[in-house]
Amino acid sequence: MRIAVIGGGSSYTPELIKGLLDISSDVEIDEVIFYDINEEKQKIVVDFVKRLVKDRFKVLISDSFESAVVDAKYVIFQFRPGGLKGREKDESIPLKYGLIGQETTGVGGFSAALRAFPVVEEYIEIVRKVSSATIINFTNPSGHITEFVRNYLSYEKFIGLCNVPINFIREIAEMFSVNLNDVFLKYYGLNHLSFIEKVYVRGKDVTEKVFENLKLRLSNIPAEDFPTWFYDSVRLLVNPYLRYYLMEKKMFKKITSHELRSREVMKIEEQLLEKYKTAAEIPEELSKRGGSMYSTAAAHLIRDLEKDEGRIHIVNTKNNGSITNLPDDYVLEVPSYVRSGRVHTLSQGEGDLFALSFVHALKMYERLTIEAYLRRSKKLALKALLSHPLGPDVEDAKDLLEEILEVNSEFVKLE
Template sequence: MKLAIVGGGSTYTPELISGFTRLREQLAIDEIALIDTDSQRLDLVSGISRRMLTRAGHPARLVATTDLVAGVADADAVLIQLRVGGQDARESDETWPHEVDCIGQETTGPGGLAKALRTVPLVLSIADTVREHAKPDAWIVDFTNPVGIVTRALLEAGHRAVGLCNVAIGFQRRFAANLGVEPDAVQLGHVGLNHLTWERSVRVGGHDRLPQLIEGQLAELADEVELPEALLAQLGVVPSYYLRYYYAHDEVLHEQRHNASRAAQVRAIEQELLSIYADESVDEKPEILERRGGAFYSEAAIQVLAMMQGEDSVARVVNLRNDGMLPFLPDDHVIEVPARFNGAAFVAEPVDALPDDVRGLVSAVAGYERLALDAAVHGGRGRTLRAMRAHPLVLQHDRAEKLTDLLLAANRPFLEWA
């Protein structure tokens, strides 16, 4: 298969290449096309990627190009992993909401709305090019945040697309290690929206081991997601780290105001990575790449690509159309649950009814997501304000007004209508 990676100049890319070399038996790739508008970064990343493939004896041909049409031409699958505005835009998302006492985060709350407005139009434009030049049955695998909103944009526009996040596979790996089993022996009861999910069961051999984990490792689990033990004990589930922005908003806001932004940390790591990539003697994934984030990123991508090729029949967590799985949401909304690939489409595994508190929060965030997509596709301050006000971390009209003005001031270079 030919795999095209849009945003191939990302410092993440060698993590993908490492996965392709380690897991070559799971996925046969003949050609990898790295596509990026930043020719300097693309040159460095493609250089180390080629050296890694050569070192591993992987037969795939790697090409690097700034030409989107050439890169996606005849591709079997296209992975999108871009960040509009780079780390500077991310740092903006993480800071201006503080002026109105809201958390700053690139996928959740006001910052997440800003990222959606910047990202959706570009991804839709890229997808149109994929539809025209890739193979007729090519799939788009979206890693670009906010994954739920971006994936729904793609599906609403009629593209063959699935969204992917590394939160679930991270939990699967950690639970497997705790239980002393292989990762694929663990099936998660993972449910929610992208970056708003809960692990409701951890099944091994048909038996749910989550109650045992919560009882015996409560302190460790709570520490991992940085939430109170009492909360996990009462919920009886393990929330993802991103629930901390809701369950501990004020604590997180205090931390953000007194610590360097994540964007600043990542920017420094990226500069070090690019220096390493420039060294032509380096032909392995640098250890520092683990600090960049995205643990198990390559494994998650390979699993989904293998599913599409008919090489993996295990249920994997993806972002896909609801289609009645969560009956309180519209069918066309995008949810994040385990699913299987039937040869033509991803089909969600059955989902048990959610408790009232979880259902309420999912409903509220889903309402915001729908308004956010409307604003991203059609533009306008009024649509942006309505989406901002609908987010559960905002709600107050005056606060939403101020946040909308801050968002527009920080993002005018990226918004044609602003």
């Protein structure tokens, strides 16, 4: 089996390889091939990867996307169009307009999506011609890109993945001293905008115990966390990214009082790349990079797609009846049954109206942004920005859009 990793120069790559090494005793991996437009960075990372892998499977570098994905059974997208400099602009530009600067939500996610769409569109067309690979996507904004590929490019074997769901499951498993596979969540929403309505451990509903445990832990509430009355009223566990929507003023203040996360990550990445040049083991600094359990989510999904044992994973895919009061074609982040090399969403009944109010609003924003890209339309782009709960008001929208388009002109042009 050949696995292609697109964005091989990412400082996350060694963690991904650790995950693939972990499953290599369960599934046969013949070779992992890397492709990245930053050849210098990729060489440092892949040389380190070779020391980690030793002779467990072949580690190769491709000089083109097409040659990387030919004959690949799985393709992992983990590239960042525009690099960390692009992320820095995504975070800094909104702040000038009094808006939250964050790489996947609001204005930051909007500009990141516009940069990603043309690259993803090109890559999907190449995969369609030369391969029948299943694509696992981590490129942000992951859910928005999955909506683009599944509903607009019609490539069905495309699965969006995030580390947030598996970290939720791990936390619950630790709380009840059980294995990850013993936990099932009634989980739904969008990537970075998800909700947990019910928690089951070994088939038993333990939701109330989880809420009681949460109250105990919140006795000393950090500034950015939700108070106990919120959980008493809403009765949903929420994705940490909901802080940006429900604590907008507080989160804006926090962001503006600290160094931009992109600049912190640039420093961490510089340190990691230096260590990768000589390291024999994964450096401790990688834990500061973020994305914990990312490799586990990707590797375990590949393992279970191959072994066909009917495991459940929370992924970004079409709703297809998982939440009955949402349209079937919405790409959602939901539990899915892995069988016959595919993911099949599990029926969870109706979703909570509080949660669905966010899902509908953000889904319309996602689709307006995609339409703006496909039609190269500034008017639709303005509608998308104005529709987003974290977007600009009418006075700033046009100036903000022009600035975003100017700094991202290498990737996209709208008229």
